[in-house]
Amino acid sequence: MTRIIDTLADVSDQYDAVFCDLWGCVHNGLEPFADAIEALRAFKAKGGAVLLLTNAPRPRVPVAEQLDRIGVPRDCWDVIATSGDSARAAMLTGAVGQKVWHIGEAHDHPFFEPMELIENAVEITCVPLDEAEGIVCTGPFDPKADTSVMRPEFLLAKTKGLKLLCANPDIVVDRGESREWCAGALAQLYTEMGGESLYFGKPHPPIYDLARRRLTQIGRPTPDDRILAIGDGIVTDIPGGIGENIDTLFITGGLARAETGTDTQPDPSKLARFLTDAQLEPTYSIGFLR
Incomplete structure (x- = not known):
């Protein structure tokens, strides 16, 4: 059974690195969570390495710049691994062809920039759907619109046998008090319609392989039994x-705040029912990262 803890410091001595989710754990899309920042700083002060492991569909540099803008200080983390970078590596080796139809917003265009880790990368061109060899989905065109608006395009894509590369397996995210759809919701719809979706973020293995390589790049290779994965996603962070x-630390006050009855800490009975329904058992649970 999951152990409800009061602070990260309660268990931090057992770990040399954390893979920490961003949205819902460190910030809400608009501002950082002060207690989470201090918890990560304290972990680093004890010699731990903090890798921010995010399903953001963008390269790590724009993600770092976004963190700067909303006030997440750079002294609380060491390195970033993104779903976007993991998916980009696959795209640049030709996973969905060279002519792709891009589903996403304008701010996701850095996804198509060159990547230093990829040798002999294929040349990617964004084209209309009827000319495409594959699909790259970084998110909905409109994050607040119902995903069903994509059914006509997806029917054509499925008929053409196109694979959809999903740069962010998350289904939803909370921006402040507003809930938005993510690329994972579109990939899920495409799969339900009979199309083939390829995933590279949490909970799928490629992003964890990238995370381990990032730790090695900064001189902090860490065995798996000394890593703690922190997140609020019961279908992404925890199963991943x-x-x-x-080992995993479930942040119950994020996406599952209502279901787990979280005020400052989860309601034990509601948390138990929620985890039973999910058929998952995180190592630890806590209301909010602190």
């Missing part, structure tokens, strides 16, 4: 960590 044999 469990699948990699990494």
Whole structure:
């Protein structure tokens, strides 16, 4: 059974690195969570490495710049691994062809920039759907619109046999008090309609392989039994960590705040029912990262 803890410091001595989710754990899309910042600073002060592991569909540099803009200080983390970078690596090796139809917003265009880790990368061109060899989805055109608006295009894409590369497996995210759809919701719809979707972010293995390489790049290679995965996603962060044999810390006050009855801490009985329904058992649970 999951152990409800009061602070990260309660268990931090057991770990040399954390894979920490961003949205819902460190910030809400608009501002940082002060207690989370201090918890990560304290972990670093004890010698731990903080890798921010995010399903953001963008390269790590724009993600770092976004964190700067909303006030997440750079002294609380060491390195970033993004779903976007993991998916970009696959795209640039030709996973969905060279002519792709891009589903996403204008701010996701850095997804198509060159990547230093990829040798002999294929040349990617964004084209209309009827000319495409594959699909790259970084998110909905309109994050607040119902995903069903994509059915006509997806029917054509499925008929053409196009694969959809999903740069962010998250289904939803909370921006402040507003809930928005993510690329994972579109990939899920495409799969339900009979299309083929390829995933590279949490909970799928490629992003964890990238995270381990990032730790090695900064001189902090860490065995799996000394890594703690922190997140609020019961379909992304927690099964991803469990699948990699990494201990997990479930932040119940994020996406599952209502279901777990979280005020400052989760209601134990509601948390137990929620985890039973999810058929998952995180190593630890806490209301908010602190």
